[in-house]
Amino acid sequence: MQNPPAPFTSALHLALDPDLFSADPIRPWAADLLRNCARAFSERDSANLQRLLWMLNELASPYGDREQRLAYAFLQALFCCATASGDRCYTTSLAVAERAISFASTRRLALKFQEAAPWTTFGHVAANGALLHALDAVPAIHIVDVSDTFCTQWPTLLEALASRADTDAPRVRLTVVASAASAGVMSEIGVRIEKFARLMGVSLEFRAVVAPASPRFADALRPEELELRDGETVAVNCVSALRRAGTGGSRDAFLRAAAALEPRVVTVVEEEANFAGVGEFAESFEECLRFYGAYFDMLEESFPATSNERLALERESFRSLVGVLACDGRGPDRVDHGERRERGRQWCRRLERCGFQTFGFSDDVVDDLKALLRRYRPGWSLLPAEGEASGMYLTWKEEPVVWSCAWKPK
Amino acid sequence: MEVAMDEANDFSRCNFSTAAAMDDYFACAWNNWEQSVADVGPFSASADADDFHDLVESIVFADDVDYDPSTGHFSLPQSPSYNSNTSTCTPVAEEEEHNATATAGDDAKGLRLVHLLEAAAEALGGVHKCPDLARVILVRLRELLGRGGEGTSIERLAGHFTDALQGLLDGGRTSLRDGGQHNHNNKMEVLTAFQLLQDMSPYTKFGHFTANQAILEATAGDRRIHVVDFEIAEGVQWASLMQALASRPGTSSPHLRITAMIRSGGSRSAQETGRLLAAYAASLGQPFSFSQCRLEANSERFRAAGVKVVKGEALVMNCVLHPTTTAARRRTTGSVASFLSGSVDLGARVVTLVEEEVGEGEEAEQEQGRGFVGRFMAELGRYSAVWDSLEAEFPMQGQARAVVERVILGPRIAGAIGHAYRAEEEEGGQVESWGEWMTAMGFGKVSISCFNHSQAKLLLGLFKGGYKVEETATNKLVLGWKTRRLLSASVWKPPSPVLLPVIDSFEDSDFLFD
Secondary structure, three states: OOOOOHHHHHHHHHHHOOOOOOOOOOOOOHHHHHHHHHHHHHOOOHHHHHHHHHHHHHHOOOOOOHHHHHHHHHHHHHHHHHHOOHHHHHHHHHHHHHHHOOHHHHHHHHHHHHHHOOOOHHHHHHHHHHHHHHOOOOOEEEEEEEOOOOOOOHHHHHHHHHOOOOOOOOEEEEEEEEOHHHHHHHHHHHHHHHHHHHHHOOOEEEEEEEOOOHHHHHHHHOHHHHOOOOOOEEEEEEEOOHHHOOOOHHHHHHHHHHHHOOOOEEEEEEEOOOOOOOOOHHHHHHHHHHHHHHHHHHHHHHOOOOOHHHHHHHHHHHHHHHHHHHOOOOOOOOOOOOOOOOOHHHHHHHHHHOOEEEEOOOHHHHHHHHHHHHOOOOOEEEEEOOOOOOOEEEEEOOEEEEEEEEEEEO | OHHHHHHHHHHHOOOOOOOOOOOOOOOOOHHHOOOOOOOOOOOOOOOOHHHHHHHHHHHHHOOOOOEEOOOOEEOOOOOOOOOOOOOOOOHHHHHHHHHHHHHHHHHHHHHHHHHHHHHHHHHHHOOOOOHHHHHHHHHHHHHHHOOOOOOOHHHHHHHHHHHHHHHHHHOOOOOOOOOOOHHHOOHHHHHHHHHHHHHHOOHHHHHHHHHHHHHHHHOOOOOEEEEEEOOOOOOHHHHHHHHHHHOOOOOOOOEEEEEEEEOOOOHHHHHHHHHHHHHHHHHHOOOEEEEEEEOOOOOOOOOHHHOOOOOOOEEEEEEEOOOOOOOOOOOOHHHHHHHHHHHHHHOOOEEEEEEEOOOOHHHHHHHHHOHHHHHHHHHHHHHHHHHHHHHHHOOOOHHHHHHHHHHHHHHHHHHHHHHHHHHHHOOOOOOOOHHHHHHHOOOEEOOOOHHHHHHHHHHHHOOOOOEEEEEEEOOEEEEEEOOEEEEEEEEEEOOOHHHHHHHHHHHHOOOOOO
């Protein structure tokens, strides 16, 4: 284990000094302070806003405990709100992140996260389960993978396809529709996944495509774009993808484009939060607190205290919070940040509207999911969707955080 | 083939079902992750969190920051650190900036400490109590202040207030920054500190000299003087009185009798004080006797009947409420009230009162309106004046000042803050100014003589300047530092017994706390 980079060590003593942080459990203090700050902002109370931002600035730290990191994340976002610099901040942060991406670093982060928590693996297992079920006995599969998972979902699927006893392994085409930021590493990923498939004895053809900007996100699914061939069965896998389509019409357009491919199955995995509303600032803020509160809590309990991966993931959240709270999508510098998540039941309404019907996860898939959760620390559980929503939720301490569902055209 | 199989094994391990290390396959130089990128301003991932902290602070501390109420937006400062890719300053300019920012930095730090203290007081005792937030703010304060006993003047002051608030939070299980409970200071240290305070400031002598002079004037022709003292402490006040009596020209000294009020557990130290005073009196040839009188065990109320009165003696009562040593706990309202009103029963000639002065003026009124937070800020103002006075007078004697701060002032701060906090929980029942109380009770004012006033000025003349004495009423002198009033000494005449029923009923009412 190499030494962590210099900027972290001086501040780590803060987190580790037993005098300062006793064995008492962390008491939550950030949420109320943040709410007061949000209220001061929406009420245009400049004196209070200054005072509260100052206090947050004093108490927050990206290297402290969960409360301090949460405070820091929201402080950045609130500061951007207060200085109308959300778009600029988001763009800069993204540019820096893109420059830092390398194949090794991004895969390592993805895999460390998978080791520590089922946040991403839940979606993989659920989606793969639905795909295997729907693509049974299909000889030629074309998976359209709209995601930034760097193909971490596919080894297990390829292995399962290879080891199906009754039939030969199908021919698989994998077209990954990745965001522009990930495009740089996709070629190397492609090389490796093809090699892996060869070793599994599965014929795999890999291709990566860059997703267009959000208003034209649906263009990624045009048949010419995907180079569809006769005789192949299409499956569309969307992981944290739907939210990258711009709000309103673009999302439906994307789903309709997916329906137009006549896929056998569409698997959807999304983080469970509603950031697409245009209601009161206070409501969006409260939803952010709920979701990111759970996320930061989960990160704290899942990773060791000095984890750089945790820091990297939190840094991504800093950026997405800025996007959600401080970028209103208007103005000349507006960014298409793709952070406007919706809740499962909202996606269900859209999917139904756009010509899909759900099909439930089989018992095998549910068993696999339960087995998956058993490999991680306590705190995680499954919650089948009810009422307006279908599919399955992953919950952290009873709070639904990730949603997964499988669909087919009506 | 072997290599390929290894790779296959490694790749297959990357699914969730196996837990093997993935480092082999994805081994990368760890440095790659945090590779440095061109600075693109304070929002870049490579910029320290410190840069962001500074940026936020520049908005919230700036005087000239623009705020647009219609949008609710602040405008960002056009500082070089914000705009990326600007050229660096010239070396000369940098150094000047550094010097200027050094003192500005100290001021800014002091301001920050005050703001944090206020925020902590607000979280602890304000309208919306939030002890968890208070706890976190205190952690931050301790982090800024380092270990106890060091640091600049303002840092040491802030440290004591931080400890006081921590004490409230913990309800007694405090771990003070210097690791020790203040009550465990040994007696030698207390006496040393007390002596230092006497020498380095007029706080102790002002009260004693003014009261003594008033007593001397009120008993000018008498052959027997009886002083009933509410808080004998080390008896220093009476040593000076005896000196004054002994050096009066003309007639021989009158007999001086001192009756010290004692509380449970205080008998031994009072006896010790009595012995010392007797010895001192003997050395001066001053006729002297000493006795003790117990206050009631739990309530510490005063019963006039407990004091032995001799016919023909001039009886005066002395009430110094400004705690001068760590030994003195704050006395309860009921106890003080019973003592002062006991002056009527005893037919005292005069009552001398020394107490802390509450703030005056707009600022003080504002502070009073804010409950605990207001009182906290008032105490912070008071003690920063005391701190300033000591530092201004004796800038080179840091060690000595530190002893006084730690042994005397620190515990006093803790007491004041605890008192202010508990007061919030009581219904009424707090007297901020005993002088006002006495006026309301019908006590008469006894004028401060010109001589007394001049004596006070002479005392202050021993110091560099900054201390002021004002005569705010005919019977009252107030000692202050710069614009801050700190201590008052006043002289009163008990009302005639006609008002006795009023005072009796006061004794019966529920004023007791603590």
